[in-house]
Each structure stands twice: as C-alpha cells, then as structure tokens.
Amino acid sequence: MATNPHAMTENETIVGSIDSTDASDGDAYVIADISADDAWLSMQADDAPTLTAWR
Numbered sequence: 001m002a003t004n005p006h007a008m009t010e011n012e013t014i015v016g017s018i019d020s021t022d023a024s025d026g027d028a029y030v031i032a033d034i035s036a037d038d039a040w041l042s043m044q045a046d047d048a049p050t051l052t053a054w055r
Helices: none
Strands: 014-019 028-033 040-044
Touching: none
Parallel strands: none
Antiparallel strands: 014 028, 028 040
16 A cells, blocks of 8 residues: 655644844745654745745
C-alpha cells in the first residue's frame, strides 16, 4: 500500500513566521515543520502571498 508523503499526522507541526534580519534584503517569511530536522523554506516577506490572495 502506498502512503501519501504529503499527509499530516498528529506529530507534525507546521508554522510560519516573519524573520527580521539585519541584511539589506529585508525580512524573510519562513514556513517550517518543527517536528522534523531541516524541513523549512523561506522567501522574502515582501514576495509572500497575502492571506487575501490565498482565498
């Protein structure tokens, strides 16, 4: 039986946050699964879609 690699379990915790940096490229928007090592992605906060755009 195949499993869905994108399925959520009760042990997975996905969070998002704005990471303020001192770098000249501005703040970063970070999405991470804090239950797994190295499971994150980021982009410039100004380029992140707004909540309204996700609707």
